[in-house]
Amino acid sequence: MTPELPALLVRGLGLFLPLVALIALCLWRAPTHRETASMIVASAWALLTLIPLNLYAVRAGWWSFHAEGAVWRGLPVDLTLAWVLLWGALPALLLRLLPVPLITGLLVWLDVILMPLAEPVVVLGSWWLLGEILGAALCLIPASLLAYWTRHEQLLTARMWAQALLAFGLTVVLPVYVSATLVRIEPPTPETASVLVQLLFLAGLPGLAAAREFAAVGRGTPLPYDPPERLVTSGPYAYVRNPMQLSMALVYLVLGLSHPVLALGAVVCFAYGAGFASWHEGGRLRADFGSAWTGYRSGVRPWLPRWRPWPGRTEGTLYVAMDCGMCRGVGNLVAARRPTALRMRPAADHPEVLYRLTYETADGARWSGLAALARAMEHLHLGWALTGWVLSLPVVRHFLQLCADAFGAGPRPSRERPTAHGPTEPFAVMLVPGRPRTGPPPGSGGPT
Structure with missing residues (x-):
């Protein structure tokens, strides 16, 4: 046997075995759209995490690669793709048969067996098990969970x-x-x-x-x-x-x-x-x-x-508290810019008790506080919409909401129903741009 043959066998079987297992599962039962989605996201996660893991493992001395041809940054491309299939697409299809903990244990056990057998292409260092544990925690488990959530339409x-x-x-x-x-x-x-x-x-x-x-x-x-x-x-x-x-x-x-x-x-x-x-x-x-x-x-x-x-x-409705000067100012700011497909109503018109500025769509989706204002900005023009999208970012939104609450925009209930002692006529007209107000004037109370 020539010295090159073991390396060829390692690289050939390394890619061939997980690929055959994946094809066998697909032939046994064709993947559904949901399973295909889970395979894609799991493989993408495995690829984007296994590349930096292997680059760091080589630098840290956990293991090293000794291969010629089809090598990028010192990593054999075929073995990297095989690892992506083994820790990405394959677990997504194995969810048909096993839960995530068993899949994780099975694949880690298989990897621990196969890694020492991959010499001379893969040479293990004394701390290679540490890299294996880190890889399972950062690559395999998140990929399997993401596949599970996608398959079952969760989170x-x-x-x-x-x-x-x-x-x-x-x-x-x-x-x-x-x-x-x-x-x-x-x-x-x-x-x-x-x-x-x-x-x-x-x-x-x-x-x-x-x-x-x-x-x-x-x-x-x-x-x-x-x-x-x-x-x-x-x-x-x-x-x-x-x-x-x-x-x-x-x-x-x-x-x-x-x-x-x-x-x-x-x-x-x-x-x-x-x-x-x-x-x-x-x-x-x-x-x-x-x-x-x-x-x-x-x-x-x-x-x-x-x-x-x-x-x-899609139309939206913005509910504004009428007894809050800051809220009325926000309502006037939005209404004066003639929003498109946005209805504006007093908070007291809402069948529930609202505690903040509230934006709703016809299908029941709801946003409150600064998130509601950001949604309303999308009805104005592209410049305001860009501002609203920035405000909607999770960390930005929560920080600015805390700042707004500190300056008096904290929640307060809207308990009063519409009465004859509502806001002045000009604001009531602005509250529903382009539509004359009918019925009794809106009352006070509502969210900020």
Whole structure:
């Protein structure tokens, strides 16, 4: 036996065995859309975590790779892909048979057996079990849990944020890192990096807000195999049809400021969005939503955003406390800008007792406090909408809500029903822009 044969067997069997196991499970029972979605997200998580784990493991001396050909940054590409299948797609299909704890234990046990057998390609150090434990904690277990939640349609918001993180990692971080190693892109200066980070944030904001809109309004995610249940026309989709593809193209245009080769990513994003994505998603949306999709498509452009939101977008209602000067000021600020598809009502008109400024849609979705104001901003114009999307970011929203409460915008109940002693007529007219007020004037009380 020649010295090269063991290495060839290790690399061949390393990729062949998990691939055969995956194909066998697929042939035994074809994956459903939900299982396909779980395989995609689990594999994406495994890929984005196994690469840095192996790079660090080599540096820390936990293990090292000795291979020739199909090697990137010292990592055998075939064995890396095999590990992704073993800890990503395979656990997602094994959920048919076993729970997550048993899958984790089985695959860790299998990995502990196979790693020493992978010599001479993989040479283990004295602390390799530490790397194995860390890999299971950071790679295998989160990937399996993400597959489980996707398969059983649980923790929608967490899945949406995970998919946003994975999409950014797979479509921006990993390609940029690979490009930097191939064309030797020099890192920017601190001053330039600061400007680039701010521009990247603005470029990615519509796409992030669109992903959030899919979860909050459409009850789905951006993944085609885990789509929204209803047509989403609110949020960024009231301004442009392809906010995620547009954001990705803008991100690469910003990155192109640091090196021209990165601007090619914008061309790829545009070609994908205008080609395959437009054909595939357009056909699916037309089949699922019929005339609603056709009307929306005729009113909203795919790449060039509108300045004002599409009038046919999902309507919302903003409930404002009438006995609160700060709340009335907010109501006047919104109403004076002639919002599109937004009805404004006194908080006392709501059948429940409200404690804050409240925004509702017809299907019962509700936001309160600063989140309600951010939703109302989306009905004004693109500039206000961008501000609202910033305010809606989790950490930003919670911090600013605490600041607002400290300055007097804390919750207070709206207990009084409408009476004849309501606000002045001009505000009542502004409260429902473009519509004359009928019936008794609204009363006092309500959320802030």
